[in-house]
Amino acid sequence: MAMKLLRRLRFSSPRLRGEVPAKQGMGGNSRFGSSFENLPPSTSASLQPLPPASGEKSILTIFAMAALMASAPVSSQTSTPQTPSIACSGMAQQGGLIVCRTEPNAKVKIARGEDDFYFENADDNGVLFVGFDRDESDNFVEYAGERVSFDLSPRDYDTSKIDGLPSNMVNEYTEEELKRIRAATARKKIGFASRQEEIGFKDGFIYPIQADYIKTTNFGAQRILNGVPKRPHYGVDLAAPKGTPIVAPADGIVSMADEDMYFEGSLLLIDHGQGLISYYLHMEDIVVEDGQHVKQGEQVATVGTKGRSTGPHLCWRLKWRNRNLDPELLTEWPSES
Numbered sequence: 001m002a003m004k005l006l007r008r009l010r011f012s013s014p015r016l017r018g019e020v021p022a023k024q025g026m027g028g029n030s031r032f033g034s035s036f037e038n039l040p041p042s043t044s045a046s047l048q049p050l051p052p053a054s055g056e057k058s059i060l061t062i063f064a065m066a067a068l069m070a071s072a073p074v075s076s077q078t079s080t081p082q083t084p085s086i087a088c089s090g091m092a093q094q095g096g097l098i099v100c101r102t103e104p105n106a107k108v109k110i111a112r113g114e115d116d117f118y119f120e121n122a123d124d125n126g127v128l129f130v131g132f133d134r135d136e137s138d139n140f141v142e143y144a145g146e147r148v149s150f151d152l153s154p155r156d157y158d159t160s161k162i163d164g165l166p167s168n169m170v171n172e173y174t175e176e177e178l179k180r181i182r183a184a185t186a187r188k189k190i191g192f193a194s195r196q197e198e199i200g201f202k203d204g205f206i207y208p209i210q211a212d213y214i215k216t217t218n219f220g221a222q223r224i225l226n227g228v229p230k231r232p233h234y235g236v237d238l239a240a241p242k243g244t245p246i247v248a249p250a251d252g253i254v255s256m257a258d259e260d261m262y263f264e265g266s267l268l269l270i271d272h273g274q275g276l277i278s279y280y281l282h283m284e285d286i287v288v289e290d291g292q293h294v295k296q297g298e299q300v301a302t303v304g305t306k307g308r309s310t311g312p313h314l315c316w317r318l319k320w321r322n323r324n325l326d327p328e329l330l331t332e333w334p335s336e337s
Ligand SMILES: [Zn+2]
Pocket: 217, 233, 235, 236, 237, 314, 315, 316
């Protein structure tokens, strides 16, 4: 049994590696059953390099093992495995999102390194979202001494170089325009500060355009103008005729519906819970209101080309707190069957 388990761990998905301390034992998953396909639940910190297969165990080792076994409780450990205090599933990659299940209101450590971490609280049901930014590297979450680690390998983002541009491309705004820009920025800040308790995101996204569209820009694409890398594009652009219906990618609550944005033209924010916020830009019409509950697939707007846009399209974006995620990734959410 142990060998079988070890083999499974060694060949587990490279995308998402779980680590829990040895104390959890090899009993494996319990509460979450087979629902965490991508997360071998009992990957253990004790599983460092496998022992050599030669069988050359020293007498000392055997003594140590015997002592350990003797001191272990006699109770039926294997038949009642301990529940991990935290387990996560989802898309553990750059721009992705995972959903962790832990104890209600658990204060979970979210870390990019041993010295770079902060804490977020799980909700009343022990659910916590964690998102990964475009260029984030290895990461882990930790609660009650148990750690789940993620290998975030670099993704290959689109880049395009445009050289020979006139050097003076600085935008100049009138006082009036600046006033509008500042006011819009302030409203946006409020919309993005939304933190709905209710979890609307359950099992992935659907595409916001269910009719025909052409994807013109991927998440993370970057332009290099005259050799200077510009801010990456944090959305997915879907071109479709003006007036094409746009739907909500998942359940949520509208935290901003604004058709007077300077750059975005129109801007719609849908909070799916815990600051996981979908947002849409450049729409012709928004047909929902601030504070409204929306269901996955419900129409919320129509395609347009308002604001800084060169043609009818939807710029589809996603934030988790202050991190920019790739909304399209979440259309491939692993099923928890
Ligand atoms: Zn865009």
